[in-house]
Every structure is written in structure tokens, then in C-alpha cells.
Amino acid sequence: MQKNILLAGVGGQGILSQAFVMCNAALEEGLNFKQAEVHGMAQRGGAVQSNLRISSEPIMSDLIPRGTCDILLSVEPLEALRYLDYLGKDGTIITSTKPFVNIPNYPEVETIWAEFEKVPHVIPVNAEILAKEAGSPLSANMVMLGAAAPFLGLKIETLENWVRNLWSAKGDKVAEVNARAFHAGREMAEFLTEVKGHGVGLKGIHFLADNLNSETKKSRSASEWADLLRSKPEAEWIEAVQVVTGAGNPT
């Protein structure tokens, strides 16, 4: 078993907490791991990343070789693009859809998503919607960890256990919120992967990620959602979703 996982985000978005959970889960399952991060200058609103490697064999390099990354997990869309050249040809990008605009020249959001079209496997997740739903916007990083969970090669129970352990010092309520966030992310990623499997492209699943929440996605099965998106032009999608879910904007 071997997984190369690149975590990306902006300083303060909590990628080191994601790493903590995954390292300890790997250890509990008897796997080797190495997790490299850069401290100091990166904290202040700058781009941050962490290289995480998990393997049943001894690991040599702390850094992931370019072209061998299995999972690029990002809490910010522009930051996912920053490391495209690390992604293996069968690699998957799991990214939050919410831009963090703290620089004057942040690219047009549409151009960012046009770049993602060039990558075979992309799962976008609206961490903001799901984090709020779970009970705290601060749990967005755990939403994204959950979204990556189906792809990590680690047991879901082990991961959830370490999500709880991470937050245990802050009390049961906080641990519970983050565990909920983790599962919300996981279920959404599984759902979107299924929809994708029914022939929906990135535009479609990005749309669903931004317009559904944990409850409303259950209004139809994955294949029914796929049929709906394929049968209507993009301009009519939002109305179609509102009809199906019988509600206004889920956010």
C-alpha cells in the first residue's frame, strides 16, 4: 500500500490538523508515514502545503516526487492549481470550491475551473456549506478531510477516531461538530463520485457541490441527478434543483 498525498491551502486554513489525523491513523494501522511541512513565513496569509506519504514499506524521501501524487487535497481552489505538476496521471484532486481572496491579482474564478477541466479526476466540495451545516465554519478543513477519506486507503473508523482525538481537548461538543463535518464531506464526495460515474462532467458536479447540502442531495439518487443534469442546459440547472429540493438556495 502506498499513497502520496499533497495538502494545500492558505496559512491558517488548518491543513496541519488534517495531517495530524492522517499521520496518526496511518500509525494506528501499522503503516509507515512521513509528513513534511514548512513553518514560519508561510503562516501569514501565504500559500502553505504539506507532503504526506503513507506506505506499508519504509519511506525514503519526505518530499513527494513530481508526477506521483495520488491525492491533491486542497482547502482552496487556486492552491490546488499550484501543484498540478505533482499529480500522477491517475491522481485525484479534491478541492474546496470557496476562493480565499487575499491578494490583489487573484485570477478570475472561471479561469481556475477551466484549468481543472484538464485533470481527469476532480472532486469539488463546498466546504463552507457543509461546515456551517455541521455546526461551525471552522470545521471546513475536516469537511475536506472527509471528502478525501474514501480515497486514502485508511479505515474510515480510524480516521473518525483521530478527528475526535484532535479536538478532544476542546470538549465533546467541538469533537462532535468536527466528526459531523468529516462525515458530511465524506458522504458528499462519495455522492459526487457516483454522479460522475453516471457520465456527468466537472461543470455538473461542481454545480451540484455548490447547490446541494447533505439533506438536499438525498432528494434524488445519484443516477437521477445525473439524468437531470444531462437532460437540461446549464442555464436551467439552478431552477431544476430548486424544483427538486422544493426550496430556495440551500446556503
Add this chain to the structure above:
Amino acid sequence: MRETSVLLGDEAVALGAIHAGLSGVYGYPGTPSTEIFEAVQNFARDSVHSVWSTNEKVGYEEALGMSYAGKRAMVTMKHVGLNVAADPFMNSAITGVNGGLVAAVADDPSMHSSQNEQDSRYFAHFAMIPCLEPGTQQEAYDMVRYAFELSEVMNVPVMLRVVTRLAHSRANVQVLKEHREQNQLDPSTDWTKWTLLPMNARKSYAKLVESQKKFLEESESTTFNTLNIVDGAETGIITSGIAANYVFENIGADQSKFSTLVIKQYPIPIEKLKVLVRNVKEIIVIEEGYPFIEERLNGLLGLDEIEVRGKLTGDLPRTGELNPDNVRAALRLGAFDVLPNSGVMAGRPPQLCKGCPHADTYNALNEAIKEFTDGRIFGDIGCYTLGALPPYRAIESCVDMGASISMANGAAHAGVRPVACAIGDSTFTHSGMTPLLDAAKANTPITVFIMDNSTVAMTGGQPTYGSGDGLRQIVEGFGIPTEHVITIDPVPKKHEENVEIIRRELAYEGLSVILAKRACIEEVKRQAKLAKKS
């Protein structure tokens, strides 16, 4: 008996030292070494002396004092910190030690957060002491214990050299369950050893020169240096420290084409080196940092009949850190398929936090100084260095700790007017007090801004020793007239008032010190968290 622990490279060094009977850790914050010190504090607060020093020179000397007293001490610093500690470092090789002394130095190849990427192995070589260079977290843990033993047996300080990618990388480490006791108090009784009058120092230096043979024997026999000759392999790889990880990442699956010499203990094992050279037709040297081993191997004239490839030949990049990709290219193995870089991208450099007091100070200073035609503001090392970048573009220089005030003095002597400089409260006590004394004695016409945010912020919030009232007392103690030692409150609503004060002091043909006093907003948050806990 061992148990598993999840440790950063830095934490592994700390725990290794504690388990080896450490009595005191000394140092000054500096990325990527800070976490070594903090880990000792976290793991052994009650049993190991762990109080930050004002600078690395002082820290080194304090560690030496503990060693003199018979106990094991470790001093931690980043690579440029060793420049500051160089005086006691060099002479401690001549005095020798009593309790073991380990200098844990963390280099920063690629200058992730430094002014240069100097290679500390040169300092160990210069001081003529052994150096250990772990490549993994496990080695970092195990080598520290050995370093202390080596130090006491060989009567010299021993350097342990790590780099950012090991210091800040986490892995599972097997740590010992049984720990060595600390040494008993046993102050040295040999004044000739510790008093470097020429009559003593000449003898001790001659002994150090003699000892080089023993250090080399140790390097030849140590299991940290491993030679693997593969029959028929035409290429020999010489690698060291973390670079070995990248080598084996790439050749691990098929080692039949390469003979290897892995060096993790210096001096370089010459006999092992000779064996490698005899058995191959070409050599590639893969080391993190400067081409230290490569230069030594080549000498000035190169090797006859054998090609040596490495940083000096362009096979590896001469600047910047190694990684598995550039090492793979140097080994001439095929590249992996990679996706092209995104055509859509923007840099996201670090910035001052929203609400940072430095922003307000710079805004007022910028407004005041633009009324003069050709003023300059010299900068220093800390979060406030970010004031060099847009939107502030406030400072014109940043060279080394304390240089802001000294360079301001020199520029003023040359005739630059007005001259200002910006220095943090901790940088000030580190190395700014001495040039301020120069300025005070001569009443040099500079305006010194001490950016007092009550913490050592850039490295994560360590305690500062010159802040608030204490800082004012130090500054006034230099004899600067009190009307030119002014505290300002760097907040938006005091902007006009602050501009007026700064304008006046910039025009004044004499020394002014402006204490821009407001706590770092991250420090405020940290204090609030601590208050909640208690």
C-alpha cells in the same frame, strides 16, 4: 526496549537529548531550529533548564558554562545563528568540554525563511570538530545520544546538522524506554584548559590538531557511514544526510548499477572513500547544501581518470534544496510523466496580519518621510521585514540581526539625511543595543523605531526580554535625552499625531528613539488562550 512516537525531526533531536541525560538547552528562536528548543520545554520542563537566551552567542556560552560544570548541555540555532555564536563555538573546540556539549544547528537550503543558505558543515570543519548529519527522524533521535558520548570521550563539542526538510518533517520513531540519568555536578578543576591565554591555548590547539586522527578513526568505523560496493557497478554515488533519502527513493528498486558511500558522520571517512573511488569509473556526489564533500574530493586539480559529477558540474542545481526530482535527473533516470503547470496562477506571499501594529507604524513613517527628498529606512529581521513588500515598501534593507541600527549609523556618517531604522524588540536585545550605544555616544542623527510588539513573533511567539517599561529603561540607560525617547501608539486613530512626532524627530539633527508599542495580535490571542486555561 523501544516504543513508537510521532516526531518532527526537531522533536526527535530534543527527545534524543533528553533521553541522553540533558541538563540544559540553550538557544535563540530561528526557523527551522526553534522547535528543538520548544520540544525540550514541552517534554521536560521540570527536569531540564530551558530558558531562551538573548542571542545565540550568549546561548552558546551559557551551554559552555553548564558543560564546564560537568553537565550535558545542548545549544540550538539556525545556520545564520551559528554566525552569531561563532566566537565561542570556535574557541570551545580548543577549550574542550567537561559535560558533553552538542551544537544542534538547522540549515535552511532554499532559504525558505532565511537570508542565505549557508552550510554549517563548513563551520564544523573550520572548528575541527566531528559533525553528525542525520537523514531521518530515527537517525536524529539516535545520533544525539551518540553525539553526547562522543563529545565527552573526545573532549570537544560535537555538531549535529539538520536541514529544514528533516527538521519540519514528521515520522514514526522508535524511542528508548530506558533513559540515561543526567550527570552529577562536577565543575572543572583545570584552569589551564579553560583560560585561553596564548601559553595555554597553544598547547590545547596542538592537542586538537592531534585529535583529528581519532575523529577520523571514529568516522571510518562508525555504522553511520556505510559503504556498499556492488560488483560491476560503474557509477559510485557519494551522498550524505537527507540527500541519501532522495538517492534511495530513486535507486531503491534496482541498486545493481550503483555502488554507494553514505556519509552521516564527519570528518569524511577517507579510507572508505578510497575504496569507492577504486571500484568505479565515475562518481556523482549528492549532498544537501554547498558542495562540501564534492570540493574536498576534487581538491583543486580534480581526480585523474575519474569523472566527478555534482553541483560543481551542473548535474545538480548549485543553489536551492535537493528534492527527489533533481536527484533523479542527476542520476540520469527517466523522468516521470507530469502534468503541465497551470496557466492560471498568482503568487501568494506572506503578509502582515490584518490589524498588525507594524502596518500602522509603517503608514505613519511613510507619510512623514516622503516630505523629505532622499531619506532611507534601514530594516531588520522579524515580521516587520515584510514592510519591504507592497503595499508598504517602507524599508530599504535587511542584512542580519541588528544591522538596521548599525547601517543607519554608517549611512548617517556618510551624510544621508534623514536616516531611520526599524528593529523589533527582541532583535533589539539580540544585537541592537550595541549599535544604539554607538549612536548615543556620538549623538548620531538617526531615528530608531523599536517595533515593540511584546513577542518574538515570526518564529511563533517566544518571550522577549526588552519590551514595554523594561525596554524604555534600557534605552534611557544609554543616556539619550528623554525628550528624544518617545513612545507612540501605532493605531489608525493616532495616525496624524504619530506622523507629526515622526516628522519632527526625522528633522532633528541628533539621535531619536521611537518606541512603537502595541502587542502582536497573535500574541494577544495566545495570552487570552493561556488565561482561559488557568
